Amino acid sequence: MLAVSTNQTDFEYDIHSLVKAFYPEQEVKVFLGADSGGETGSSGENLPDVHITFDEGKILLLVIGFSDYHDDSYQALGVEVTPSMDRIAVKNALKQLLYHGLSRHTGKQLPWGALTGIRPVKIPMKLLEQGGTEAEILTHLGSVYLVSEEKARLALDIAVREREILAAADYPSGYSLYIGIPFCPTTCLYCSFTSYSIAGWKDRVDDYLDALEMEIDYIAKLYAGRRLDTVYIGGGTPTTLSPCQLERLLAIIDRRFDRRDLQEYTLEAGRADSITAEKLSVLKRYHVSRISINPQTMNQATLARIGRQHTVGQVQEAFGLARQMGFDNINMDIILGLPGESPDDVRRTMAAVRLMRPDSLTVHSLAVKRASSLSRWIHEHGLDSLKNTEETMEIAMSGARDMGMKPYYLYRQKNMAGNFENTGYALPGRYGIYNILMMEEVQTVIALGAGTVSKRVYGDGRIERCDNVKDAALYIDKISEMIDRKKRLFSS
């Protein structure tokens, strides 16, 4: 355990996130003052003690080396804090200081520098809105947030593209709908979403759809007359529903909402073993315009290792079938840093994806979530078996570029392998509009189903959220309360 002490409240979360980025495999605890509950980082595991002190116009950082304090095993750094600095400026100064201290101590440079938020593109977006030039924005990202030049250019490139796409979308007056179907054929090793085995739930799926219908009904009445821009049905794996259940869900949406102005209708057909011609024809009948078939890897041994029971061949067949049935906007997701995968495995995946020619590709960096079985797997096999490096990122990026795709949205998560990012690439005209609206938080998204979070975006940019319970059985039992939460957030 790595202990950090600070004498000021308010920045514990930022401190924790940045220290964790340098030490992803460690538990990190931030203590206020000297009250570390008797715990210390100097535990003989070659971990430093980190002390942050706010004192008379200064922030002082002391990183003390290992358990035996040699004279040369500590470093002290400081930065001035003036009365004119607002909270954000103080926070940035603190994070720069901490970044420099830990970077010196570990010898590591993080691609996103001291930036720990999940939406880094918001920064260049805001600066572009304020009239900043591209050169100024790149300098800002490098000097304030210590972002590498390559990542600064990527963030700026995406911000410019998002602004162009959003300019054509007239998003402020509309809203989007997200519907969660929390069932999957099996649970992936790294899964941290709300997901239940469809086999275990097959007798209650209709109860779930009953509850969902009540929520859909309420929102459809409340938002009647407003423009629905995008619908995204995710999960889970919505195509684990039977053709009849899928038809029931899409028919409800069809009857309740005016879809005249709908710009995009996405459904995640994530797992190849859940896709059939009958289900695809239901999607076609209800005008689903974009689907996602997500192999994550095209290496059979890895698929087995991560708990997927489909084959590489099934991915190719499902993709071919969808194309044959007229789906002309198909996304694929892959993950870099999967257990045991080497750069050559990523090359093989990209070569196989290229042969299928999807319209968009989302490249994820594996994120290690405490709730997932992956944490246990790491405990047994070590973190070294998850390798996401600049080389694998470059293989994926150049593969997307070679298919004619451009990066159009990006987000980060906590504990990502290699401290990288998730990037959505697409062919021009095939950009996922919902992904941008949701990631940049520029439009109200009403989210229905277990484990979903709705966001109301006000004209002044203010955002309010309400969530649904994660547990699907509880969601069914408490559907009236879920509707009440929506009422409180959306009815005024």
Ligand code: SF4
């Ligand atoms: S497909 Fe997605 S939601 Fe389903 S188990 Fe795998 S990671 Fe979880």
